[in-house]
Amino acid sequence: MFIGHYGPAFAGVRAARSVPLWVLFLSVQAVDIAWGILVALEIEKLRIVPGFTEVNAFDLYFMPYTHSLPATLAFSIAGGAIYALLARKEQVLGGVVVGLAIASHWFTDLLVHVPDLALWPGGPRVGFGLWQHFWPAMMLEGALLLLGFVLYLGATSPRGLVGRVAPLVLLLVLAGLQIIHVTAPPAEDAASIGLSSALVFVLLTGLAALVDWTRRPASPSPRG
Numbered sequence: 001m002f003i004g005h006y007g008p009a010f011a012g013v014r015a016a017r018s019v020p021l022w023v024l025f026l027s028v029q030a031v032d033i034a035w036g037i038l039v040a041l042e043i044e045k046l047r048i049v050p051g052f053t054e055v056n057a058f059d060l061y062f063m064p065y066t067h068s069l070p071a072t073l074a075f076s077i078a079g080g081a082i083y084a085l086l087a088r089k090e091q092v093l094g095g096v097v098v099g100l101a102i103a104s105h106w107f108t109d110l111l112v113h114v115p116d117l118a119l120w121p122g123g124p125r126v127g128f129g130l131w132q133h134f135w136p137a138m139m140l141e142g143a144l145l146l147l148g149f150v151l152y153l154g155a156t157s158p159r160g161l162v163g164r165v166a167p168l169v170l171l172l173v174l175a176g177l178q179i180i181h182v183t184a185p186p187a188e189d190a191a192s193i194g195l196s197s198a199l200v201f202v203l204l205t206g207l208a209a210l211v212d213w214t215r216r217p218a219s220p221s222p223r224g
Contacts, residue, residue: 003145
């Protein structure tokens, strides 16, 4: 999964309005940033197999340090704890939301991956395999992203015209990258795939930080 991961990031702002969008963008892809680096270092492994699924050509046959369930939960607990220690507001709630955002990566991957997600290192591997069906996979990713985006817009308000446009630009960038992701031929070696993936996720985090500057938390609606 690619853009679908960002649905929980956008939605997380609704759950804890003091947590910056860029923190949540980093959180939902923290596992894949680590994966990209470990692939580049040849610690985790992938094979490029044309036609492996309808969505991509990656046989992700060894990634126990990032995409096993215990590893993801460890990332989640550590990330949530670090945020809670550093946050100025909503320390506990923010830490929980950040931890859940990190954990969401594994559970959204579970929907689309073929069985390559280990329940524990060396244990059975699971995956519902929606990547074997191109359009259902794309519709799921789009639905997750748009649902989170709508929740984000409801939880924030713009700082002028730029604040109205910036989230839409970010959404279009995500859509464009998704098109490139599923149509462009893959790089010829795993290291290039790992490094380029990690770089894209970091750059998207930077774009989310720019959007943060253009939006503010919306005032809660009065209850009558």
